[in-house]
Amino acid sequence: MTTDNINADNCFVCGKKNEAGLKVNFRMENKVCLGEYYGLQSHVGFGNIIHGGIIYALLDDAMANWFYLQGAVGYTAKASIRYRSQMLVGDSGLITAQLVSKKSKMLSMKGSLSLLESKTVIAECEGRFILSSSDSIALTSEKLS
Numbered sequence: 001m002t003t004d005n006i007n008a009d010n011c012f013v014c015g016k017k018n019e020a021g022l023k024v025n026f027r028m029e030n031k032v033c034l035g036e037y038y039g040l041q042s043h044v045g046f047g048n049i050i051h052g053g054i055i056y057a058l059l060d061d062a063m064a065n066w067f068y069l070q071g072a073v074g075y076t077a078k079a080s081i082r083y084r085s086q087m088l089v090g091d092s093g094l095i096t097a098q099l100v101s102k103k104s105k106m107l108s109m110k111g112s113l114s115l116l117e118s119k120t121v122i123a124e125c126e127g128r129f130i131l132s133s134s135d136s137i138a139l140t141s142e143k144l145s
Contacts, residue, residue, distance in 0.1 A: 008068070013061035024058065024095065026065040033066040033097040036116070039089045050087040052123075055113055059125035062097035063109040072131055074107065079127035085120050092116040105131045 009017040014024050014035075022043075026035040037058055045051035060076055067074055087093060097111035107129045113122040 011061065013057050014065060026062060026069060028069050031098060033062050033069060035062055035095040037093045037095060039087050039091045041089050044089060048089045052083060055087065055123050056081050058095050058113060059111040059123060060127065062095045063111045063127045064129065066097045066099060066109060067107060067129065074129045074131040077128045077130045079125060081123055081125045083123045085122050087122045093122060107131065
């Protein structure tokens, strides 16, 4: 299975047709998946602080988009997050994700969210992803690095 067969338009984080979604536009640059996020009042946990679940969702989806944008399909097997600072309503953040290692169908990834203006690290995430099929493995052997 490749991304040609998958419609992600309703994804909560990156789907363009999900009205309740975050609509993050991910792209690849120099083997790094990049996206930007702007903190909205509707995304808070309390006060003016963006909910940690929103931050985790951004990082998980950035790591998944790293291989999705290269034509592979997979799923989160395991992930851990370390929150380092708060993100407030009105803050703009840069989301990054990259490959750490690949072994057979298992990808080890890392991601981070930092404020665009001050470069303050908001959170860092490590994840392991399972590619979904042998078709993806054949594709990734050539493309993913």
